[in-house]
Amino acid sequence: MKNENLPSDGRKMTSVFERYLTVWVALCILGGIILGKVAPGLAGKLDRMAIEVNGAPVVSIPIAICLFFMMYPIMVKIDFASVVKAGKSGKPVLLTLILNWAIKPFTMYAISLLFLGFLFRGFIGPEAKDLIKMPFGLDLPVGAQHGAGIVVMQEGIKMLEVPLWRSYLAGCILLGIAPCTAMVLVWGFLARGNDGLTLVMVAINSLTMLLLYGLLGGFLLGVGRLPVPWQALLLSIAIYVALPLVAGYFSRRWILAAKGETWFREKFLHVLTPITIIALLITLVLLFSFKGEVIVANPLTILWIAVPLFLQTVLIFALGYVAARLMKLSYEYAAPASLIGASNHFEVAIATSVMLFGLSSGAALATVVGVLIEVPVMLLLVGFCKKTSGWFAPAH
Numbered sequence: 001m002k003n004e005n006l007p008s009d010g011r012k013m014t015s016v017f018e019r020y021l022t023v024w025v026a027l028c029i030l031g032g033i034i035l036g037k038v039a040p041g042l043a044g045k046l047d048r049m050a051i052e053v054n055g056a057p058v059v060s061i062p063i064a065i066c067l068f069f070m071m072y073p074i075m076v077k078i079d080f081a082s083v084v085k086a087g088k089s090g091k092p093v094l095l096t097l098i099l100n101w102a103i104k105p106f107t108m109y110a111i112s113l114l115f116l117g118f119l120f121r122g123f124i125g126p127e128a129k130d131l132i133k134m135p136f137g138l139d140l141p142v143g144a145q146h147g148a149g150i151v152v153m154q155e156g157i158k159m160l161e162v163p164l165w166r167s168y169l170a171g172c173i174l175l176g177i178a179p180c181t182a183m184v185l186v187w188g189f190l191a192r193g194n195d196g197l198t199l200v201m202v203a204i205n206s207l208t209m210l211l212l213y214g215l216l217g218g219f220l221l222g223v224g225r226l227p228v229p230w231q232a233l234l235l236s237i238a239i240y241v242a243l244p245l246v247a248g249y250f251s252r253r254w255i256l257a258a259k260g261e262t263w264f265r266e267k268f269l270h271v272l273t274p275i276t277i278i279a280l281l282i283t284l285v286l287l288f289s290f291k292g293e294v295i296v297a298n299p300l301t302i303l304w305i306a307v308p309l310f311l312q313t314v315l316i317f318a319l320g321y322v323a324a325r326l327m328k329l330s331y332e333y334a335a336p337a338s339l340i341g342a343s344n345h346f347e348v349a350i351a352t353s354v355m356l357f358g359l360s361s362g363a364a365l366a367t368v369v370g371v372l373i374e375v376p377v378m379l380l381l382v383g384f385c386k387k388t389s390g391w392f393a394p395a396h
Contacts, residue, residue: 021371025372036288040289046286046359059239063283063359066283067240067347067354069276074347075206075247078202078206078252079203092329092336093337095320095329096201096205096340099320099338099341100179100205100208103319103341104176107316108175109224112169112172112173112308112309115311116308120165124168128164129161129162129163130361131152131358131361132167132361132363133159133160135356147226148163170356171349172305173224174348174352177212178209178213178345178348179341179343180205183343183378184202184340187343188336190382193331194332194336198340205345217233233356235355240348240352252264286359287364306372313373313381314377316341317339317341320338321334324392331385342378342381346374350364353367
């Protein structure tokens with residue numbers, strides 16, 4: 001049954017970057033693998049151009065630049081004044097917060113551990129190892145045990161050798177604790193949900209991440225025997241969330257005061273729209289230039305990671321959608337509240353995994369798989385929302 005109150009406007013993706021994101025990601029995988037074969041040392045050299053602390057590379061400068069331009073266009077679109085309006089739609093905001101922060105991180109951990117650590121472990125390789133960065137601020141001798149890893153020397157740099165499946169698990173964890181604040185604006189729009197609610201939740205999630213991302217990340221990675229010092233996660237949040245957030249907030253205020261709302265929306269944002277995805281794609285090429293050998297040797301690697309991510313996305317959406325119906329929310333609130341919970345902020349997850357574990361890590365690869373499945377899965381859920389809009393009460 002179709003809801004008569006559902007707007008009949010033909011909402012669709014207008015950006016070629018958004019519409020074909022899965023295609024671009026697939027091309028970047030291919031391009032990265034080819035680059036890894038043609039210039040095997042390029043990504044490594046770029047990753048070694050880093051800010052060092054106590055002689056250890058901590059922040060890759062080229063990646064940090066790419067990731068700033070990935071995040072800034074998202075943050076500058078947010079009108080944080082809209083957060084105060086959240087009280088008018090308390091139920092959907094509460095639902096989304098509970099999904100994002102009280103349920104999703106833990107279901108992601110459980111589902112990923114079940115599939116990667118047990119069901120698919122034999123396919124991944126029970127003895128397969130991954131080399132990840134030594135945790136920021138940690139100085140252990142070669143051969144020392146740290147969590148599930150052992151300290152080894154690789155090309156003159158101390159690294160942690162960990163089971164490959166645990167590295168993939170770490171990437172899934174970082175996806176699970178990163179609620180979407182970017183593409184979800186597109187998903188809510190396409191589902192004909194309440195755009196105001198989506199913007200409010202984007203603002204609230206951006207601010208909540210500053211408080212909870214490090215706490216949940218440190219806890220769940222520690223439970224997964226991949227402990228990361230708190231200062232590393234805090235530095236990650238400062239660089240990849242707080243910096244673009246502050247830059248977006250102040251530049252938005254300055255541009256609106258100097259040029260006005262019309263110029264900001266029609267000119268400035270129009271130029272910025274493709275920048276996030278271009279920066280993302282450049283980062284993906286670098287990531288896959290490192291992981292090409294792994295994928296060519298085991299082409300089903302992406303499938304093993306994609307299965308738990310897909311199931312997690314559908315589960316969180318279903319929980320949100322059913323809860324919204326039980327709470328008697330109207331469709332225009334139920335759709336975005338459920339979609340926000342289901343989608344991931346893969347930009348922050350990629351940034352954090354690269355910083356904590358390295359560009360060549362399995363954790364970084366897992367976060368990239370999150371990008372690969374995001375568009376087709378979320379479009380599937382958007383279509384489901386529109387077909388089932390009649391399940392909900394009309395908007396008041």
